[in-house]
Amino acid sequence: MKFRQLMVVTISLLVLFAFTACSQDTPQKVRLAEVTRSIFYAPEYVALEKGFFAEEGLDVEMTTTWGGDKTMTALLTGGADVALVGSETSIYVEAQGATDPVINFAQLTQTDGxxxxxxxxxxxxxxxxxxxxxxxxxxxxxxxxxxxxxxxxxxxxxxxxxxxxxxxxxxxxxxxxxxxxxxxxxxxxxxxxxxxxxxxxxxxxxxxxxxxGHVPYTTFMARDSYMKENPEVIEKFTKAVYKAQIWVQEHSAKEIAEAIAPHFQDTDLSIIETVVDRYKSQGSFATDPILDEEEWNNLQDIMDEAGDLPKRIDYETLVNTDIAKKVMAK
Known part of the structure; x- marks a missing residue:
């Protein structure tokens, strides 16, 4: 009887272990909506092609939504978990009295493109x-x-x-x-x-x-509720982005072009290389995921000058740099 009980316990533990291991090995799906398909976003495609998201246990499913309004709609309605879009969209949403603010957590490009x-x-x-x-x-x-x-x-x-x-x-x-x-x-x-x-x-x-000058031109953002419910996912996502940013800084325009070419099959490789070199040489690719306060204020100054700033939003309200700083410290 004791032997039979021992066997039952052992089998139960093995099944539990197998289930747990399987659960740990299953990548966490993240639905990413990018505002357009652009060589300007080279580090994003590097993160995908070099397996940096996969290394963090994430299965990133990317969709191109073709427009800031469509991208933000996808994010706000739960059709996407993370969006890559201009930071001005988060200001527009906040100015309309959003109950679930859209938070900028990792910057990708830092100049106009x-x-x-x-x-x-x-x-x-x-x-x-x-x-x-x-x-x-x-x-x-x-x-x-x-x-x-x-x-x-x-x-x-x-x-x-x-x-x-x-x-x-x-x-x-x-x-x-x-x-x-x-x-x-x-x-x-x-x-x-x-x-x-x-x-x-x-x-x-x-x-x-x-x-x-420097502005948070395109940034990864998510709803505040999603970030609070999935802090580990956001941290892993940011870590993968930072890995890609470092890789882009350390590799030539030709190597970057070859890495991202699968996302631009209708564009000649020499053109991709030319474009990457132009963006890289003028410092368009952010070298880390931190969106700083000076950039945020510069963005609002530009919006104000154009007559398109609904109201000024404090930096701390829509920008979270804690995750990026934590990732970089590691």
């Missing part, structure tokens, strides 16, 4: 040359347009009075509009800017990222 592209080749470009031109800008209220206006005003140009400003074209259609003859200048993301230059459709004359 757009470039000024001229239709004709310009020697000795100066911003003054935009006066009297037709400028094809970005959607009102979005970070590209706000940064664009901030930079132009910094150089003494009122985009609404000194240029014929066009900003009623959908983000996805702006390159086609310029290619078909609309505008003398256009504000474009990569790799479109470099592709246009290669094809003779336009010429990069300036970088909005270099001109605007």
């Amino acid at each position: 757009t470039f000024l592209v001229a239709r004709e080749k310009v020697d000795n470009f100066t911003w003054e040359q935009l006066k009297g031109s037709t400028f094809l800008g970005q959607r009102k209220g979005g970070m590209p347009q706000m940064v664009g206006e901030f930079v132009l005003k910094k150089h003494g140009i009122d985009p609404h009075n000194d240029t014929t400003l066009i900003q009623n074209i959908d983000f996805a259609n702006i390159p086609n509009a310029f290619a078909s003859g609309t505008g003398d200048y256009v504000q474009l993301f990569e790799p479109t800017a470099s592709i246009f230059e290669n094809e003779g459709k336009g010429y990069i004359v300036a970088s909005f990222g270099t001109e605007s």
Whole structure:
């Protein structure tokens, strides 16, 4: 009888051990919504392709939601756990009286990612040359347009009075509009800017990222409730992001391009390398996940200058750096 009882206990313990081991080996799924697909987000794809998320026991399921409003809707309705989007969206949500705030916890890019592209080749470009031109800008209220206006005003140009400003074209259609003859200048993301230059459709004359200074341009964020319910997941996620940021800093543009190429199958590898090198050399990729207070204030100054800041939100209200600092300390 004792032998039989001992066997039952032993088998029960083995089953429990097997179940526990199995549970520990099962990756935690994280649904990630990125605002668009862009080489600008290279460290994110490095984290996926180099297995940094997997090393932390996370199964990251990434979806491209194509637009800040759609990304934030996915996050707020529970369709995504984490979002990669501009920090201005968290301010808009908070200003509307959100009961479950969206918290910025890990920064990915720290400058604007757009470039000024001229239709004709310009020697000795100066911003003054935009006066009297037709400028094809970005959607009102979005970070590209706000940064664009901030930079132009910094150089003494009122985009609404000194240029014929066009900003009623959908983000996805702006390159086609310029290619078909609309505008003398256009504000474009990569790799479109470099592709246009290669094809003779336009010429990069300036970088909005270099001109605007550091801002939390794209940040990983999550609902406050999700972060409180899943602190270990957020910490592991941030650790994987930090690993990717270090890897990007320590490797060449060519190596980075080769790593992220599976996410840009329609783009030539040489173009990817050119774009990565351009972003890396101007310091667009954040070197760590901390969003600092100076960047946060710079963001709100830019939004205010554009007339799109609903109200100022304290840094501590929507930014959590405790996780990033803990990860970096380890």
